[in-house]
Amino acid sequence: MHNFIFFLILFIPVTGFLLERYLEHLNAGMLSEILPEKLKGICDEEEYRKTQLYEKDNLKLSFWSSSFNLSIVIVMIIAGGFAFIDSISRSVSNSNVVIALVFFGIIGFASDLFNLPFSWYDTFIIEKKYGFNTMTINIFITDHLKSWFIALLVGIPVLGLITWIYYKTGKGFWLYAWGLITAFSVFINFFYSELIVPIFNKQTPLIESPLRKKIEAFAQKAGFRLKNIYVIDGSKRSTKANAYFSGFGSKKRIVLYDTLIKEMSDEEIVAVLAHEIGHYKKKHVLRSLFLSVILTGLMLFLFSLVVDSPLLSKQWEQMSPVFTWV
Numbered sequence: 001m002h003n004f005i006f007f008l009i010l011f012i013p014v015t016g017f018l019l020e021r022y023l024e025h026l027n028a029g030m031l032s033e034i035l036p037e038k039l040k041g042i043c044d045e046e047e048y049r050k051t052q053l054y055e056k057d058n059l060k061l062s063f064w065s066s067s068f069n070l071s072i073v074i075v076m077i078i079a080g081g082f083a084f085i086d087s088i089s090r091s092v093s094n095s096n097v098v099i100a101l102v103f104f105g106i107i108g109f110a111s112d113l114f115n116l117p118f119s120w121y122d123t124f125i126i127e128k129k130y131g132f133n134t135m136t137i138n139i140f141i142t143d144h145l146k147s148w149f150i151a152l153l154v155g156i157p158v159l160g161l162i163t164w165i166y167y168k169t170g171k172g173f174w175l176y177a178w179g180l181i182t183a184f185s186v187f188i189n190f191f192y193s194e195l196i197v198p199i200f201n202k203q204t205p206l207i208e209s210p211l212r213k214k215i216e217a218f219a220q221k222a223g224f225r226l227k228n229i230y231v232i233d234g235s236k237r238s239t240k241a242n243a244y245f246s247g248f249g250s251k252k253r254i255v256l257y258d259t260l261i262k263e264m265s266d267e268e269i270v271a272v273l274a275h276e277i278g279h280y281k282k283k284h285v286l287r288s289l290f291l292s293v294i295l296t297g298l299m300l301f302l303f304s305l306v307v308d309s310p311l312l313s314k315q316w317e318q319m320s321p322v323f324t325w326v
Contacts, residue, residue, distance in 0.1 A: 009077055017070045021063065028059050054130045061126065065118040072114060100163040101156060108151065112144070119144075127238065135237045146199050158184060174300035181300075182293050189289060193230075193246045193253055203230045203255065211266045215254070218270050224277050228253035235259050243269075245276040245285070252280070 089102040127133035166173040219226040234257035241260040
């Protein structure tokens with residue numbers, strides 16, 4: 001039984017890694033530097049070739065970063081790294097909530113540091129190689145500092161409350177945790193553009209212009225009530241042109257990257273927004289949110305079965321010396 005649990009713990013991340021690599025392998029097999037016949041006269045052959053090479057470089061980076069992370073996890077499991085972090089966390093406080101916060105805080109911070117070189121390579125080597133990167137080293141550093149700040153600001157109360165709920169409610173904790181995470185997810189979907197985006201980017205309302213009139217006319221024609229149209233300074237990080245839709249009800253908004261406005265005509269921008277509005281009309285955002293909520297509930301339920309199982313808990317305690325730091 002000891003060996004079964006031990007290998008099960010190893011089996012889960014390894015299987016996830018192999019499945020992801022297999023799917024990426026299938027995608028990579030579809031890449032070709034030769035422009036398809038159907039796209040000749042539509043796409044520039046050299047630009048198409050660059051997109052394929054760009055995708056291949058990103059797939060290679062994904063493989064090496066994922067392999068590195070899997071190696072770290074395996075070493076941590078076999079060498080007892082997680083038990084070591086747990087002992088550090090327990091030396092800080094006797095409170096189960098504080099122990100959980102310290103434990104996951106150390107893991108999260110270390111994980112981000114370990115992946116920093118890959119993020120750096122992606123930004124300043126691959127993105128620069130293909131002419132996309134406009135980010136400075138200062139922005140790169142401050143973005144990570146801001147991400148850590150948000151992780152602490154949001155993660156501490158959410159994780160702390162979930163841990164507290166677990167120790168207070170016992171077997172039914174997963175239902176309360178599910179409700180909390182669902183409420184938080186809905187809140188973020190409503191206010192992401194108002195609360196999170198401004199930390200990283202400046203958003204300004206799209207001024208009265210022929211472009212705004214064309215967007216509003218199309219939205220009205222499509223039966224899409226739209227008042228909030230914003231422009232974001234995406235050019236401070238990348239030359240890529242983009243747009244996105246966020247929020248629900250009165251909080252829904254369309255956000256255009258300044259690079260999109262610079263590179264495309266008004267008609268092309270409206271066509272891009274037609275794609276974004278299509279997501280809303282087809283309820284893709286709601287469906288994604290619903291599926292995410294269901295998946296979260298399923299994972300919490302399965303987790304509750306493990307932690308509440310007397311047999312597994314007993315076996316875990318008996319094999320705990322295997323995970324002590326060596």
